[in-house]
Amino acid sequence: xxxxxxxxxxxxxxxxxxxxxxxxxxxxxxxxxxxxxxxxxxxxxxxxxxxxxxxxxxxxxxxxxxxxxxxxxxxxxxxxxxxxxxxxxxxxxxxxxxxxxxxxxxxxxxxxxxxxxxxxxxxxxxxxxxxxxxxxxxxxxxxxxxxxxxxxxxxxxxxxxxxxxxxxxxxxxxxxxxxxxxxxxxxxxxxxxxxxxxxxxxxxxxxxxxxxxxxxxxxxxxxxxxxxxxxxxxxxxxxxxxxxxxxxxxxxxxxxxxxxxxxxxxxxxxxxxxxxxxxxxxxxxxxxxxxxxxxxxxxxxxxxxxxxx
DNA sequence: TATTTAACCTGGACGC
DNA sequence: TGCGTCCAGGTTAAAT
Numbered sequence: 001x002x003x004x005x006x007x008x009x010x011x012x013x014x015x016x017x018x019x020x021x022x023x024x025x026x027x028x029x030x031x032x033x034x035x036x037x038x039x040x041x042x043x044x045x046x047x048x049x050x051x052x053x054x055x056x057x058x059x060x061x062x063x064x065x066x067x068x069x070x071x072x073x074x075x076x077x078x079x080x081x082x083x084x085x086x087x088x089x090x091x092x093x094x095x096x097x098x099x100x101x102x103x104x105x106x107x108x109x110x111x112x113x114x115x116x117x118x119x120x121x122x123x124x125x126x127x128x129x130x131x132x133x134x135x136x137x138x139x140x141x142x143x144x145x146x147x148x149x150x151x152x153x154x155x156x157x158x159x160x161x162x163x164x165x166x167x168x169x170x171x172x173x174x175x176x177x178x179x180x181x182x183x184x185x186x187x188x189x190x191x192x193x194x195x196x197x198x199x200x201x202x203x204x205x206x207x208x209x210x211x212x213x214x215x216x217x218x219x220x221x222x223x224x225x226x227x228x229x230x231x232x233x234x235x236x237x238x239x240x241x242x243x244x245x246x247x248x249x250x251x252x253x254x255x256x257x258x259x260x261x262x263x264x265x266x267x268x269x270x271x272x273x274x275x276x277x278x279x280x281x282x283x284x285x286x287x288x289x290x291x292x293x294x295x296x297x298x299x300x301x302x303x304x305x306x307x308x309x
Numbered sequence: 310t311a312t313t314t315a316a317c318c319t320g321g322a323c324g325c
Numbered sequence: 326t327g328c329g330t331c332c333a334g335g336t337t338a339a340a341t
Contacts, residue, residue, distance in 0.1 A: 003335090061336095085335060085336080087320095102319090121319060122319050171311085172312075189334075238333090281333085282332090
């Protein structure tokens, strides 16, 4: 599933393949993929054609391509925003390559070179054109207007560890829930939350208000370690749903300690990894390295029975 | 106001 | 073989 490492891998690929190119034509094949562009497909196309992609930026799981205008050297005021959802792909394909089954948006460039395709099986992702606005904390930076509520991600040099620690500890919530809250810290999804918590030896149901500042810093260090390793591996691919812009899979799935490893030995202590239900998701952890906090040991928190078969 | 839950969506896996 | 059900999970509107 596309979390920060997968999105960063895509961003890096797009930067190499589309930055500096001018949009010649756009084809919207599935309206759901542009549902967040409320003005509709015609407006989206009109805002893209003739614009030059000046860069490829990212915050958390969001990507955007700032759009320059011919004859205007000023900073871009609009951008093409993309979110991959659960199964979205941004592919760079030679013109004439057979269409993918779930190809929803195609962008052709004036140089007749490889085209950009948005492919999405489950259509949770999408693209839109949005205004670029100054970030609340740094006026010199800009982000798409629709994602100003998204927090900086932990690999952002401007991420403030102390401010995050203070906000986290003020919350009356659970640690994993907080790590998945993109308005608090962005880029982390179910996979890397579980892997980070395992490295930090903390259970996801640990109450945030009970964490010391040192514990929060340990969690942040684990998160960064996992994310950086995953980026080096090109992301995590369980199936064909996540690939880079050239269609290649990442291989961080070989390094996963607990996620998807139910019943297999914990790499640290050998205890079988457990699976629990949490926030309508599966959570994986080590029963010994990550004991459940006693106060939240409720029937609902018990291990999920294995599916028969 | 802060926090939690449910719905959205598709296709593969599995049981019958 | 075919049908029904479960499951994956990021985001956000709705509920608590």
